[in-house]
Amino acid sequence: MIIKALVEDTTISPELSSEHGLSLYIEANDKKILFDMGAGSLFLENAEKMGVRIQDVEVAIISHGHYDHGGGLKTFLEINKKACVYVHKSAFDSYFSIARGEAPVNAGIDPSLKPHERVRLTDGNLLIDSGLELFSDVTGREYFSSCNDSLYMDHNGSIAKDDFRHEQNLLIREDGETALIAGCAHNGIVNIMKRVYNMNGSYPDAVISGFHLMRSSTKKSEAPEVIEGIAKFLKSTESRYYTGHCTGPEAYRHLKEVLGDRIQYLATGTVIEI
Numbered sequence: 001m002i003i004k005a006l007v008e009d010t011t012i013s014p015e016l017s018s019e020h021g022l023s024l025y026i027e028a029n030d031k032k033i034l035f036d037m038g039a040g041s042l043f044l045e046n047a048e049k050m051g052v053r054i055q056d057v058e059v060a061i062i063s064h065g066h067y068d069h070g071g072g073l074k075t076f077l078e079i080n081k082k083a084c085v086y087v088h089k090s091a092f093d094s095y096f097s098i099a100r101g102e103a104p105v106n107a108g109i110d111p112s113l114k115p116h117e118r119v120r121l122t123d124g125n126l127l128i129d130s131g132l133e134l135f136s137d138v139t140g141r142e143y144f145s146s147c148n149d150s151l152y153m154d155h156n157g158s159i160a161k162d163d164f165r166h167e168q169n170l171l172i173r174e175d176g177e178t179a180l181i182a183g184c185a186h187n188g189i190v191n192i193m194k195r196v197y198n199m200n201g202s203y204p205d206a207v208i209s210g211f212h213l214m215r216s217s218t219k220k221s222e223a224p225e226v227i228e229g230i231a232k233f234l235k236s237t238e239s240r241y242y243t244g245h246c247t248g249p250e251a252y253r254h255l256k257e258v259l260g261d262r263i264q265y266l267a268t269g270t271v272i273e274i
Helices: 042-049 073-079 146-150 189-200 224-237 249-262
Strands: 002-007 023-028 031-035 059-062 084-088 095-097 119-122 126-129 132-135 151-155 158-161 169-174 177-181 206-208 240-243 263-265 271-273
Touching: 002 042, 023 042, 023 169, 023 177, 042 073, 073 084, 146 151, 169 189, 177 189, 189 224, 224 249, 240 249, 249 263
Parallel strands: 031 059, 059 084, 084 119, 177 206, 206 240, 240 263
Antiparallel strands: 002 023, 002 271, 023 031, 095 151, 126 132, 132 169, 151 158, 169 177
């Protein structure tokens, strides 16, 4: 299994640009997979520089309905002519970011793409192919990040707190190894991990995900006691972790102190072999 970070908020190389967003190219189970597409066309530019042909992608997934993960969908559909794109049925609804004292800012993805013939709307669990399973419906709220507080959705014509029902995650099983791929883990990485345990009877060997422990507007990190609780739980699982994007540098330092070599930073240009 090979995972290449096409887009993340930082970069390991001056030849690769970065943006607030996430896009991962994955080769597993003889499939070429694109997980998230960043905020625009940057994933395509970096893919070309990293020797990845987006035209050859066979399966595409958008983790949730925020622009920094699905903003590149139009570009993808124009360049790639064969892959189905798996998107949760609620992901094309209206989502907003609201900073204190300011007007709502659109945080969603282009709803006009919802009827596209290659967009597949998902809900709950879906076995895409052998060894590739999507799941949503994460309901636990342990160590739920306060950094979600600025995120809202349209609910019957009124603005309400985002409940993140539109978030889905990918489990990849190959050669006895299991990897969990998530976008922002808005539902909480602890709760997502526990959902995996309930599904599998074990935790994944590797986890690649943002943890949403920093507010993108203010760059303020989650409270240290929450990060400490998350870190202790993650350490107890014996999984390996690769994180970036919305985790934030301060939270990452706290996690690194507890997890040591079992956690690595995921930046644009990073290549992971599992």
